[in-house]
Amino acid sequence: MKYALTVKQALLFTDLSLLGCTRSHFKKVLGIDYTFPECLIRANDIFWNFDNDTEFNDTLLKNKTLDQAVTHFNTSLGKVTQNLENITKKIVSSKKMQSSNKNELFLLFKNYYGAYSLNMPFLFHYWNVESLLIGQLKEDFHAIFGEDSEGNLQQMLIPAHETYFAREKNSMQKIVDYVYKNKKLKSFILKHKIASIIRSLQDYSTLENLISQHIKDFGFTTTSLYLGNAMSKDDVVERLKSSLEDYSLVKKSEQSKLEKNATFYKRKLLKQRKSYPEIEKRLQLACELMYWKNQRLDVMFKSDFLIHPLLENIAAKMQLGFHELVYLRYGEILKWFKTGKLPKKQELAKRIKNYALYLKNGSITLLTNEKVYPRLASEKAFRAIRVSSKLIKGDIACRGKVKGNVRIVLVTEDIQYVKRGEILVTPMTRPDMILGMEKAAAFVTDHGGMLSHAAIVAREMKKPCIVGTQNATKLLKTGMFVEVDANNGIVKVLN
Secondary structure (H helix, E strand, O other), rough: OOOEEEEEOOOOHHHHHHOOOOOOHHHHHHHOOOOOOEEEOOOEEEOOOOOOOOOHHHHHOOOOOHHHHHHHHHHHHHHHHHHHHHHHHHHHHHHOOOOHHHHHHHHHHHHHHHHOOOOOOHHHHHHHHHHHHHHHHHHHHHHHHHHHHHHHHHHHHHOOOOOHHHHHHHHHHHHHHHHHHHHHHHHHHHHOOHHHHHHHHHHHHHHHHHHHHHHHHHHHHOOOOOOOOOOOHHHHHHHHHHHHHHHHHHHHHHHHHHHHHHHHHHHHHHHHHOOHHHHHHHHHHHHHHHHHHHHHHHHHHHHHOOOOHHHHHHHHHOOHHHHHHOOOOHHHHHHHHHHHHOOOOOHHHHHHHHHHHEOOEEEEEEEOOOOHHHOOOHHHHHOOOOOOEEEOOOOEEOEEEEEEEEOOOHHHOHHHHOOOOEEEEEOOOOOOOHHHHHOOEEEEEEOOOOOOHHHHHHHHOOOOOOOOOOOHHHHOOOOOOEEOOOOEEEEEEEO
């Protein structure tokens, strides 16, 4: 299976992601002698040969058992993630981001991106480790549970620690609960338009404070890779209105009953699991991997959000806009600090319109002419996928069955078009897609596995989810009426 992801990202992030996949970075963070052989990031697409990259697996597993290799991977991933979080806090607390001293800005920039780039070896190769570990766990669970092994496994895959998503969800629920208990305020929110509610917030100081605190804590979750806008009061109020429309004591009671049943079922599984300590330990490794994979991404998004004033300041000194700065390459920014020289604005305009970065054997090439973009074998294989248009299969990430109209989302900007009750079909989900995921009745992805972002969110939201179909976005169209059978991992087209 070859992976081709659709992710819109600024050139600065793309450049850093490939610079971080060179031999020196793998040596520094994982202690292995390996370099990413080939990757193409073109327009919004990312192509790399996932299945045939056995060199990484062999190198990681050298002189180690699978459990030892995953433990090492988890520990290393946790260290670089926490380091980036700590470096970001130091930079923000130093209050030097608005400095007029170019040397001070240089040191802040270099320190930040030095820590940032150490996260990059985990960006692509997390998939390798997940595939190895989940493959073994599927075998383990089949030996214990037989035919229903995959369903039982997904019940047990929960992040080892509380994620940013869970915290944000709880914070939002606190706002919803407060409004629901205040009949007058609830009626006002449901009857009026968002703009009118925003203008009247000053009359409801407790609600205004709750919303402001939510934005302060989680404003970064609607941004990604230097693109997108910070969460606004409009975003929170829109979600509040939507949640209140669905919210009722009956539904809350039903949800509580479902959660009690799920807890009982999990306890029963846990009792069976305890008889197999080796498998229990391996499952905990998967839960740790699941947590750190998503924590790394959240910390990167949050750090980029907090460091924004530094980049704004540097951009102003370059006489560029922020959006132009993030289409510079990392080396070009370092060069500017030393020489004051930058690419011409016409070149930056080309990059903003379209660009490709091609990594091959440690060398990274930037292209802005679509006519000379390379085509990889992995892309050809992905484009060639053809299966029955009536049946799409994938891995079960969260059980359930639901029918609805398809909403294809290929880039994050399109998440705003998801309507309540639609089936979200996308290459993969990310933290900045939560607003649309709350409205969707189910999720179907081309890529990802049982430890993916879509899987975590689906289990938290109790929504059916099928991941790793490889072809859902190719075979389905917006508006199609489908049945998502996440009890069996199948999507059926009904019209």
